[in-house]
Amino acid sequence: MLLDELLNGFPRERFLQEHYLRRPFTGASAAERLQRLGTWETIDFLVEETACDVLLARQGVPYPGDRPTTAKAARELFAQGYTLALRQPDLHHPDLAQLARAFSAELHGRINLHIYCTPAGHHGFGWHCDPEEVFILQTAGRKDYLLRENTLHPVPLPESVPSGSLAAQEKTPVETHSLSAGDFIYIPGGHWHMAQATEEALSISIGLMPPTLLDLLDGVRAALASSPVWRRRMPSLGRASSLDDPSKLALLRTLLSELGGEVQRQLADPGYPLRFLAQTARFYLRSTGIRGNGR
Structure with a gap:
């Protein structure tokens, strides 16, 4: 089972009782087999050969231009400090589709999968929260994930996600979770978070929306x-x-x-x-x- 592989010996029942839908969890070196799914080779293919949606942002500001259609153009924007967010690549890549299906079948929810490529010393998106339960697989490089509990608008629905500006009004403490290649983090739905790449970083984000x-x-x-x-x-x-x-x-x-x-x-x-x-x-x-x- 994929969840057991990610937990890397941490009891599944304990994760589901103590963390799932409740509080974050970090697994050290638990996703090494999946690193091959989040590589520049995969990203180049998705950019050049498919209609995969590509969103770009730098320090919280969206890129105003058109979607890059070549790997060269994508990497040039990356070199300028832009984070590449490839949205729903599982609709275009068989191995990513298999990963999405596994998560959906094991945890029973709709999948919203992304691949993120973040330049060293940058972040693409500021503080925000997601309605989904988010599993992030770090496939290359290193990233610091800043998290804080959402007490102002907990358990958001997809149609009522609060603005990230609300995070500044939170009084809850900020936790820092550092991930290296092969690690993963689970972020409960509604938790405020943002990520800063301490070195060039690639990751797969699997958002799972369980039924309400x-x-x-x-x-x-x-x-x-x-x-x-x-x-x-x-x-x-x-x-x-x-x-x-x-x-x-x-x-x-x-x-x-x-x-x-x-x-x-x-x-x-x-x-x-x-x-x-x-x-x-x-x-x-x-x-x-x-x-x-x-x-």
């Missing part, structure tokens, strides 16, 4: 949407309505009661947990993998 309790409601909504009973429209509630305001409120209370009863019935269905697991697993796996290398 709200996703259970989304599954019920999808089931209700298949029925015309729950797709029916409400009567006019505007000024032209024949109903006065007390009658409108009474109608809405009745409808909410009916809807609440049906949602409760759906959630209590003994077959729903199995359907939810199967449907989400298929969705997560479909979101990884090769989708074509053409531009």
Whole structure:
């Protein structure tokens, strides 16, 4: 199992109970086999031969120009201090696709995979947090990761990620985790973090978004949407309505009661947990993998 390999002898059950979804974890020299996936050879291929999205930033400021289309152009920007962030390379590279699928299958979540190339003495992005659980595999060089707990907007959703400027208002202590080639770090979702390369550094970042309790409601909504009973429209509630305001409120209370009863019935269905697991697993796996290398 990939997670066991990364933990390198640290008990998986202990990691899941004490760290996963809770607090950071650093593994020393636990990802050496995976170093070959994050090399300049891989990066050159993704830049030149695929349509992989490439984001560039220097000291927190995005690059204003176009995406580089040659390895030479990419390395010239790197030499100018720009961090290269190759986003979702698993859609273009079979070995990275396999890595994404393994994480998705083992921890049950949607994968958001990146490769980062950061020049020595630089950082690409300032303080920020991610909604995903983040596993970073250091494949070359050395990087210092600065982390602090997020108490101001913990457990963010993808649609409500707070601005990094909020991190400056935190009172929680800053931890420094130094990674060398082959090491990895786990950063819980919502934790503030930024990274500074002490020498030229390459890394693979695997963001994993597990299902939330709200996703259970989304599954019920999808089931209700298949029925015309729950797709029916409400009567006019505007000024032209024949109903006065007390009658409108009474109608809405009745409808909410009916809807609440049906949602409760759906959630209590003994077959729903199995359907939810199967449907989400298929969705997560479909979101990884090769989708074509053409531009």
